[in-house]
Amino acid sequence: MSEKKKMTIIVFSGDMDKAYAAFILASSAAAMDMDVTMFFTFWGLNLLKKGGLQKAPLSKMNMFGLGKMMMQKNMEDANVMSLEALFRDARELGVKMLACSMTMDVMGISKEDLVEVDGYVGAVEYLSHAKESQINLFI
Amino acid sequence: MSEKKKMTIIVFSGDMDKAYAAFILASSAAAMDMDVTMFFTFWGLNLLKKGGLQKAPLSKMNMFGLGKMMMQKNMEDANVMSLEALFRDARELGVKMLACSMTMDVMGISKEDLVEVDGYVGAVEYLSHAKESQINLFI
Amino acid sequence: MSEKKKMTIIVFSGDMDKAYAAFILASSAAAMDMDVTMFFTFWGLNLLKKGGLQKAPLSKMNMFGLGKMMMQKNMEDANVMSLEALFRDARELGVKMLACSMTMDVMGISKEDLVEVDGYVGAVEYLSHAKESQINLFI
Numbered sequence: 001m002s003e004k005k006k007m008t009i010i011v012f013s014g015d016m017d018k019a020y021a022a023f024i025l026a027s028s029a030a031a032m033d034m035d036v037t038m039f040f041t042f043w044g045l046n047l048l049k050k051g052g053l054q055k056a057p058l059s060k061m062n063m064f065g066l067g068k069m070m071m072q073k074n075m076e077d078a079n080v081m082s083l084e085a086l087f088r089d090a091r092e093l094g095v096k097m098l099a100c101s102m103t104m105d106v107m108g109i110s111k112e113d114l115v116e117v118d119g120y121v122g123a124v125e126y127l128s129h130a131k132e133s134q135i136n137l138f139i
Numbered sequence: 140m141s142e143k144k145k146m147t148i149i150v151f152s153g154d155m156d157k158a159y160a161a162f163i164l165a166s167s168a169a170a171m172d173m174d175v176t177m178f179f180t181f182w183g184l185n186l187l188k189k190g191g192l193q194k195a196p197l198s199k200m201n202m203f204g205l206g207k208m209m210m211q212k213n214m215e216d217a218n219v220m221s222l223e224a225l226f227r228d229a230r231e232l233g234v235k236m237l238a239c240s241m242t243m244d245v246m247g248i249s250k251e252d253l254v255e256v257d258g259y260v261g262a263v264e265y266l267s268h269a270k271e272s273q274i275n276l277f278i
Numbered sequence: 279m280s281e282k283k284k285m286t287i288i289v290f291s292g293d294m295d296k297a298y299a300a301f302i303l304a305s306s307a308a309a310m311d312m313d314v315t316m317f318f319t320f321w322g323l324n325l326l327k328k329g330g331l332q333k334a335p336l337s338k339m340n341m342f343g344l345g346k347m348m349m350q351k352n353m354e355d356a357n358v359m360s361l362e363a364l365f366r367d368a369r370e371l372g373v374k375m376l377a378c379s380m381t382m383d384v385m386g387i388s389k390e391d392l393v394e395v396d397g398y399v400g401a402v403e404y405l406s407h408a409k410e411s412q413i414n415l416f417i
Binding site: 010012041042043122123126127131132133136138 | 144164170171173213214219273277
């Protein structure tokens, strides 16, 4: 019987800034010895595509890509890891990553399009994790 | 004394894609025998307007309505129910639907403008459900 | 040992409408005698800037600022407090306000740029509150 605290994050958005928030929260929680499950659905699935983390747009002030470049420069200056490094970090810390099988169908995404994940599942599987978790976020 | 797991969803957004996520999660949880309460507020109230589910815009890539048409086509091809069918499904499964009375005032929406709901309530009523629930999402 | 119910809100968005939702929920929960912690991060930090509450944009229908003016007019007509009044109200009710130190670095925001808060902290501090809370929202 596990006494670990648990967190789930529904990653609905594919935006770079929200992806940063999601991965930083997930990695921090895993480093605190929590069980963390991320459920990627709708636009969030784009982050799991091969090469997708580099392509994530910024949700705000994204005029001509300037906002995104400035954000990335500021991230580097502040010693914040890149999305790719945050993703690898989360993986190594044991964060479980699940892809939403329904939206894969809807958006025409195949398993081959995605990086390696821990499962292709539906809402029921997500809910079975969330109902046993202390923290559940929709990002 | 009920041992049922509980979920609440604040439906803040009126966008079609987020509405899909909200209704699919709500119906799936209700089908798993959870108590589910949806609290529609701000733009989410537009979904409760008579005919509002057909008018919901897509939050992303909605150029000239093309994105929305493609999404609906892909939804059909993937055998995903329409928003209207998902809404009816959620109703039949016992999902409780509450309209935020404060934002009805602010946005000039009357009870007659809305489909039948289970109550017109404020934040306190929402919170009284949420504090007893295992899953609370803001969509 | 406290038996109080607890709520946390991650305020990621800097939009006026989402700020309203966040402050109304926070104040209502505090008035119900819950412990409430707001964690302002990314664009949400703009709300904590001196004068920032007046500048918050509306997330939808913000054409030429018209949407925002109409929303504020309707808020007044419906006797809803201004964001500034809601903020003061939340403060007086004991809502704890934390600024995300990492995004302060990334966005080049100094402590002097912000109104008085209860701390400048990272994701770990947020998570330590959230894992003991019944309600955790990402707005």
